[in-house]
Amino acid sequence: AATLDDLAQRTGRYFGSAVDNPELDDTAYADLLGSEFGATTPGNGMKWYATEPRRGVFDFTAGDEIVAYAKAHHLKVRGHTLLWHSQLPSWLTDGTWTADELRSILKNHITTEVKHYKGKVFAWDVANEIMNEDGTYRENIFYKTLGPGYIADALRWAHAADPKVKLYLNDYNVEGLGAKSDAYYALIKQLKADRVPIDGFGMQAHLALQYGFPSDMRGNIQRFADLGLDVAITELDVRMILPADTAKLTQQADWYAQVTDACLAVRRCVGITLWGYSDRHSWIPSVFPGQGAALPWDENLQRKPAYDAIAGAL
Ligand code: XIL
Numbered sequence: 001a002a003t004l005d006d007l008a009q010r011t012g013r014y015f016g017s018a019v020d021n022p023e024l025d026d027t028a029y030a031d032l033l034g035s036e037f038g039a040t041t042p043g044n045g046m047k048w049y050a051t052e053p054r055r056g057v058f059d060f061t062a063g064d065e066i067v068a069y070a071k072a073h074h075l076k077v078r079g080h081t082l083l084w085h086s087q088l089p090s091w092l093t094d095g096t097w098t099a100d101e102l103r104s105i106l107k108n109h110i111t112t113e114v115k116h117y118k119g120k121v122f123a124w125d126v127a128n129e130i131m132n133e134d135g136t137y138r139e140n141i142f143y144k145t146l147g148p149g150y151i152a153d154a155l156r157w158a159h160a161a162d163p164k165v166k167l168y169l170n171d172y173n174v175e176g177l178g179a180k181s182d183a184y185y186a187l188i189k190q191l192k193a194d195r196v197p198i199d200g201f202g203m204q205a206h207l208a209l210q211y212g213f214p215s216d217m218r219g220n221i222q223r224f225a226d227l228g229l230d231v232a233i234t235e236l237d238v239r240m241i242l243p244a245d246t247a248k249l250t251q252q253a254d255w256y257a258q259v260t261d262a263c264l265a266v267r268r269c270v271g272i273t274l275w276g277y278s279d280r281h282s283w284i285p286s287v288f289p290g291q292g293a294a295l296p297w298d299e300n301l302q303r304k305p306a307y308d309a310i311a312g313a314l
Contacts, residue, residue: 004307005038007314011264014039014076014271015314018235021045021062023281024069032301033277034073041078041234041273042066043283046117047087052109055091060116067120078234078273079121081128081170082110083154085140093141102145107157114161123166125202125234126158127151131171135183151187152196159197170202170234175259176214188227200230205259206275208291209240209251217262225268233263235275238306239284239294249293253309256296260313 008015016039023043024030033040044050045062052058063079070077083106097105114124130151132138142150151169158167169188174181184201191198201224207213214220221231238255240248263269276282278297285292296306 002311003036004310004314005036007311008271009038011314013263013269015310016040016075016078016271016273017277018043018080018273018275019066019069020276020281021065023276024065026281028301029278029280030069032297034069034075036277037075039076039078039271039273040066040070041080043276044087046079046113047081047084048092048109049087049089051113052092053089055105056108058112058116060113063117067117077117077121078232079113079117079124079165080234081125082113082158083126083130083142083150084128085138086129088141097145099145102142103150103153106142106146106150106154110154110157111161114158114165118162118165121165123168123200123232124158125170126154126167128170129172130169131174131180131183131187133173133180135179152191152194155191155196155198166199166230167197168200168202168230168232168234169198170204172204172206172235174201175203175205175207175217175220175233177216177220181220185223185227188224188229192227198229200232200270202232202234204235204275205233205237206235207238207255207259208288209238209248209255213255213258217259218265221262221266221269225266229268231263231266231269233259233269233272236272237275237282237284237294239288239291242290242292244293249305252293253305256306257309257313260310264313 004015018041020043238252280299284294
């Protein structure tokens with residue numbers, strides 16, 4: 001039978017799932033990941049805390065493990081992420097840095113990691129979650145010390161380290177029209193005008209039934225595509241307040257179909273990645289207590305209504 005990735009490939013796209021390193025030891029889970037999907041993203045393995053645990057000392061063990069698994073199963077890999085306010089090593093967050101010091105730390109981190117994964121990842125989330133909900137810049141350590149120019153610098157350094165890899169900005173709550181997606185639209189338009197290398201916009205799509213479906217997702221994807229960008233759905237899940245019931249699972253299935261439809265309606269929407277594919281391994285219950293059941297496969301790796309909805313939409 002055709003897998004989700006087979007169906008996506010027929011439309012010229014990929015269908016992927018993130019994976020966190022410990023999950024590779026769950027053989028049934030890892031086998032299904034390798035057979036059903038065509039792309040993966042390390043859930044944590046390429047983040048700064050993992051890759052540069054001490055200043056200037058790099059450890060690519062976790063990311064390499066996922067790249068090796070992906071290669072063995074013919075999955076493409078999205079690199080995630082070079083720069084983020086979260087999951088930074090304590091040496092970085094606890095330090096007090098001058099602008100020159102932090103700029104050189106950031107440049108070295110990006111250059112070293114991108115060179116290491118050159119030819120092994122097809123895209124990088126260069127900067128993750130750099131905007132607030134109201135469309136102002138998030139005051140992360142880089143913004144506070146370097147000002148907003150750190151974003152263009154990061155993109156330029158990544159491009160210099162691997163001129164072929166696709167460079168993305170990535171965030172949540174940007175799937176629909178609104179202040180936050182407007183801010184990205186304006187920023188990317190300016191970056192393009194300034195000839196800063198940027199190839200794509202990643203919409204995480206951590207959706208929650210209780211908050212409603214993003215407004216005009218298709219139109220929003222289209223306007224970024226019209227800037228000359230690839231768009232990717234990078235971390236899709238659709239959580240609900242537990243317990244799950246038939247009505248919620250039916251609505252969830254409809255939302256998965258709507259996201260798939262929105263991507264397929266825009267030629268430059270290149271693929272969809274789930275943030276893990278089953279409720280057996282999901283970040284949701286630990287981060288959003290009382291919520292879960294967010295993925296198209298259940299705890300026993302059985303398909304939920306969402307699976308058929310996605311397959312039907314592809
Ligand atoms: C999450 C991981 O899935 C968890 O294992 C970790 O504890 C926290 O980070 N947005 C992102 C991802 O860009 O990196 C986050 O991943 C989920 C939200």
